[in-house]
Amino acid sequence: MQARQCFAILFALAAILPAARAATVQGELVAWRPMAVSFEGPAAVETDDDPNPFLDYRLQVEFKGPSGQVYDVPGFFDGNGEGDERGGVWRVRFTPDEGGGWKYRASFRSGKGVAVSLDADAGAPAAFDGEQGAFDVAPRDAKAPGFLKWGRLEYAGGHYLKFRDGPYWVRAGVDSPENFLAYAGFDNTPPSHRYADHATDWRPGDPDWNDGDGKAIIGAINSLASMKVNSLYFLAMNIGGDGDDVWPWAGRPTRKGGPDDDNLHFDISKLRQWEMVFAHAQRRGVNLHIVLNEAETQNKKELDEGELGVERKLYYRELIARFGHHNALGWNLCEEYNIQFDLGPERIRSFADYIRATDPYDHPISVHSAHDPFKELRFTFGDPRFSMTSIQLNQRRIDTLVEDFREATAAAGRPLPVSTDEFTIDVGQEASWKPFDRPGLHRKQKLWPTLLSGGQIEFILEDLLQTESFKTPNRRAMWKSVGIARAFMEDHLRFWEMSPADTLVEGEATIQVGLGAGASFRLGAQVFQTPNEVYAIYFPTAQQTGRLDLTAADGEFDARWFNPREGVFEGPARPLAAGGWIELGAAPSDRDQDWVLLLKRAEK
Structure with a gap:
């Protein structure tokens, strides 16, 4: 019954x-x-x-x-x-x-x-x-916008990531503001940023919400893309950190973090708005460099007291579920993992394991460190959990550090893309971590030395968390240099097959580069080569270009001067015969400025 x-x-x-x-x-x-x-x-x-x-x-x-x-x-x-x-x-x-x-x-x-x-x-x-x-x-659309035509950006077994159905990729991105998502137009978000200077960069047909709330941040993405910046570094959560103004959860966490925060319920409307921004970035060719934690103790302990527990697992899962479908995306486990509350290698490995088990697309995973980056990131070398580096180096010498990372990760059996994500130039400041926007110095001391050492780069900006515009005069000049350097790499070099070889040039002029605290070194020619095929040589000054060792090469090469300030070749091509040391000759003009000499094997 x-x-x-x-x-x-x-x-x-x-x-x-x-x-x-x-x-x-x-x-x-x-x-x-x-x-x-x-x-x-x-x-x-x-x-x-x-x-x-x-x-x-x-x-x-x-x-x-x-x-x-x-x-x-x-x-x-x-x-x-x-x-x-x-x-x-x-x-x-x-x-x-x-x-x-x-x-x-x-x-x-x-x-x-x-x-x-x-x-x-x-x-x-x-x-x-x-x-x-x-x-x-339907099959892939080769004319689709941005990354939609090339597919997923993946680890490809070497020092550069590659799109599955597209080219190898060189990162040339921006690192500020790390609280990019603390935008006034997002729901349930402190209005730390308004990006008012970029509202006019929004275009009809671009995404928006609430009749205009999305226009400024979408315009900021448009501005970066138009200036050839192809990667954006930002935090998905900074409670208890520097900004205390970015989080994915419903409600309002304690700004400095605390055990009573509700980290188990997520803000659906806010995350929908994030998705609109992220999807637009993909269409405009901007990679999402998503940083999951930052340096401060309270930020690291906000989830499960720093361990891999329910809160952290759910945080990872929700981000992967909502955003992991994007083609060009990377997970950076923590900014400065090893200071204040030191997460240590074992925790970092466990975080990476959970993400790898949850992310069906196997997006690249990295972790960012403080102090000596080679020492603090060595535990990632040869570890299949990690497919990218994220290097903070402040005023350390950038070219040789990139080369050391390339050599060491290759020797460990898993060559990694080497990305310098936080560095500064020495302009006499007392605090070595403090950045300054100096486009000429960045071009000569950081950008070209990094790229022609086989590395990749993201710029931290002078305003740090207060960055509101990406198009100040100094930044426009810096992005112009970035676009020129990217185009040179992508249009003229099979860079993924090349390696640094600075010792091939001798007798060239050098410039003095500060290392902070009164220390400095002399920076000379940067050589990137495919032996006996192509040699790209960057001179931070062309007052004297010295000579190139082509003893191991044969045949003839065509040499052309490239102006890295304007992005054009100048003067006629000049034939050079290999088989010994060859004089490189004078740049076509402005010899106190920086130049690139490109040698390619002459076509028969």
């Missing part, structure tokens, strides 16, 4: 409750363009505790592609699917890597803390668990 009554009740409920709608496939179904699948599931509010929709449900969707590739992609609770905190939309974002027929199958589990478990059978099946579907994807 009791069983029949229960059955009758269930039947009656089934009769009055609407049937679950089939999943909805959304977006541009083209290879390397993001799309989404949305499911109708349990209704919730972003602040619910029992169950917590972020922690006590877990959506994973398995996508199978036409060549048999499989991606196990985390999904997320998305309120009403339009930015409201209430609703029953559960969504997964995905970027297919190939045209053709794709299938998907959803796993939806419920249970206390199930979201952060890596056990596929944790919790119990719920709602739309097991729902399947299929969709067709």
